[in-house]
Amino acid sequence: MANFCFRFCILALITTQLICCGGSKKSTTLTRIHFDSHKAFIRNDMIPLLDKQTKYIRGNKAYNVIIEGHSDDAGSRQYNDQLAQKRAEAVKEYFVRYNIKKSRLNTVSYGKTVPLCKQKTQTCRFNNRRVELRFNKK
Numbered sequence: 001m002a003n004f005c006f007r008f009c010i011l012a013l014i015t016t017q018l019i020c021c022g023g024s025k026k027s028t029t030l031t032r033i034h035f036d037s038h039k040a041f042i043r044n045d046m047i048p049l050l051d052k053q054t055k056y057i058r059g060n061k062a063y064n065v066i067i068e069g070h071s072d073d074a075g076s077r078q079y080n081d082q083l084a085q086k087r088a089e090a091v092k093e094y095f096v097r098y099n100i101k102k103s104r105l106n107t108v109s110y111g112k113t114v115p116l117c118k119q120k121t122q123t124c125r126f127n128n129r130r131v132e133l134r135f136n137k138k
């Protein structure tokens with residue numbers, strides 16, 4: 001089962017959505033929304049993914065959403081913590097605008113402390129500039 005889950009997670013990661021399985025009744029779905037450098041505005045190419053997640057959240061009232069903001073390594077820790085929080089808040093406001101209750105949405109900022117990769121490349125930095133959505137069963 002674990003080997004299947006690992007392969008499934010890798011395949012789903014390629015499509016920007018990670019769904020990990022396991023024995024827990026609390027399943028976690030992770031979705032990544034990417035941002036431009038030094039920006040907290042939602043990119044136009046991320047709107048379809050957010051729309052899909054809005055429908056998922058509406059249809060799954062048994063889940064709360066943790067909206068985790070992240071940044072790349074450009075800038076100070078304080079700057080990146082604030083930028084990551086603004087990114088998380090931008091996604092939260094998007095969901096609220098489409099009638100998701102604020103009480104189901106929590107934001108957290110990780111700044112540059114939880115990178116997906118550590119190389120100093122444009123691709124790596126792009127991957128680190130993100131908001132991740134985690135769905136937790138109430």
